[in-house]
Amino acid sequence: MKRLLITWVLLVSLSVLFFGFAPVVRSVFGETGGAVIHAYTLENANGLLVRLLDYGATIQSILVPDKKGQVADVILGYSDLEGYVEGGSYFGSTIGRYSGRLGKGQFEIDGRVYTLPINDGPNTLHGGFNGFHKRLWNANVETVGSFPSVRMTYSSPNGEEGFPGTLVVTVRFTLTDDNELIMDYEAFTDRPTVLNLTNHAYFNLRGEGNSDILSHILHVSSDFFAETDEMLIPTGSFCPVEGTVLDFRTPLPVGARLDVSDRLLARAKGYDHSFLFMRSLANELVLSARLYEPDSGRALEVWTTEPDLHVYTGNFLEGVAGKHGSVYGPYTGICLETQHFPDSPNRPEFPSTRLNPGDRFQSRTIYRFMILP
Numbered sequence: 157m158k159r160l161l162i163t164w165v166l167l168v169s170l171s172v173l174f175f176g177f178a179p180v181v182r183s184v185f186g187e188t189g190g191a192v193i194h195a196y197t198l199e200n201a202n203g204l205l206v207r208l209l210d211y212g213a214t215i216q217s218i219l220v221p222d223k224k225g226q227v228a229d230v231i232l233g234y235s236d237l238e239g240y241v242e243g244g245s246y247f248g249s250t251i252g253r254y255s256g257r258l259g260k261g262q263f264e265i266d267g268r269v270y271t272l273p274i275n276d277g278p279n280t281l282h283g284g285f286n287g288f289h290k291r292l293w294n295a296n297v298e299t300v301g302s303f304p305s306v307r308m309t310y311s312s313p314n315g316e317e318g319f320p321g322t323l324v325v326t327v328r329f330t331l332t333d334d335n336e337l338i339m340d341y342e343a344f345t346d347r348p349t350v351l352n353l354t355n356h357a358y359f360n361l362r363g364e365g366n367s368d369i370l371s372h373i374l375h376v377s378s379d380f381f382a383e384t385d386e387m388l389i390p391t392g393s394f395c396p397v398e399g400t401v402l403d404f405r406t407p408l409p410v411g412a413r414l415d416v417s418d419r420l421l422a423r424a425k426g427y428d429h430s431f432l433f434m435r436s437l438a439n440e441l442v443l444s445a446r447l448y449e450p451d452s453g454r455a456l457e458v459w460t461t462e463p464d465l466h467v468y469t470g471n472f473l474e475g476v477a478g479k480h481g482s483v484y485g486p487y488t489g490i491c492l493e494t495q496h497f498p499d500s501p502n503r504p505e506f507p508s509t510r511l512n513p514g515d516r517f518q519s520r521t522i523y524r525f526m527i528l529p
């Protein structure tokens with residue numbers, strides 16, 4: 157194992173030295189429905205390793221050293237493909253066409269009502285039964301400057317899971333030497349449609365499988381959250397976080413006020429909320445969240461051009477068999493989903509999620525890792 161690692165580091169260093177770029181290593185991850193699924197491993201100059209799958213345009217692992225140099229995988233997931241094919245927790249996957257809930261599984265475009273499969277109470281969640289996280293994406297290895305990059309593309313046919321228009325979506329993952337995993341999203345359609353894309357990584361900065369995330373320190377600078385009803389559908393109002401358990405404008409442990417009898421946390425048994433980020437310039441990158449785990453010294457910043465940061469504390473995880481024998485229960489990971497608001501197509505007052513033919517959807521999210529003393 158050690159010899160393999162040394163050979164790998166040597167190969168990477170030599171290719172950076174001679175060719176000026178860090179390679180992406182492709183390997184077979186499994187097979188499903190007659191298709192071979194590949195993993196793509198990206199490494200940067202600081203030893204950060206990111207493994208992507210073309211199944212679901214998924215981040216399968218992110219290996220980050222702690223302050224003592226000990227490496228751990230900081231996201232939840234499965235060791236094998238079967239987990240991703242059978243599982244229902246969306247670990248690390250790209251979510252689409254519509255991330256979050258669409259009330260009663262329907263919306264209207266130009267007077268026509270579209271009805272979607274219902275998979276969450278009376279609503280549609282995360283694009284339906286077979287959203288983008290269950291699709292095989294087409295992966296292309298690229299380099300962006302000298303950084304390793306993989307561009308994943310999926311063409312979603314007109315009518316898939318009830319959504320109109322053929323939608324061609326691209327997510328380009330780039331790993332920089334500033335310990336940033338950059339996700340650039342782009343989409344085009346051939347008829348008016350709606351879309352909401354995100355990555356559903358569950359972070360545990362102690363390392364997946366190593367306790368819960370309740371002592372992670374969370375900082376979310378948003379002043380407002382989207383109020384939701386008992387089915388977690390936005391009511392259309394934005395409420396001040398001031399004086400509520402959702403106020404993370406001053407950094408606090410995630411578990412400091414996680415009391416499931418609180419009226420705001422009872423419905424989802426924890427945090428499952430959308431925070432509003434306004435900006436003066438369209439497409440401006442803002443720091444939406446900062447997460448810090450004091451024992452390991454690992455920290456994560458989430459930068460995004462998206463208006464909503466959805467914080468979900470893994471409340472519905474229950475005995476999920478994860479990587480290397482780990483078992484994930486409630487609060488063993490935290491999702492920081494950058495996106496548009498749930499149910500936006502039914503809420504004209506929310507930032508629009510409509511895409512028209514000839515227009516280009518574009519957004520960027522960055523996970524930036526740091527190791528603090």
Ligand code: GLA
Nearest residue numbers: 245246256281428468472491
């Ligand atoms: C999102 C939702 C949660 C939950 C998870 C997946 O974050 O907001 O309510 O459904 O996805 O389990």
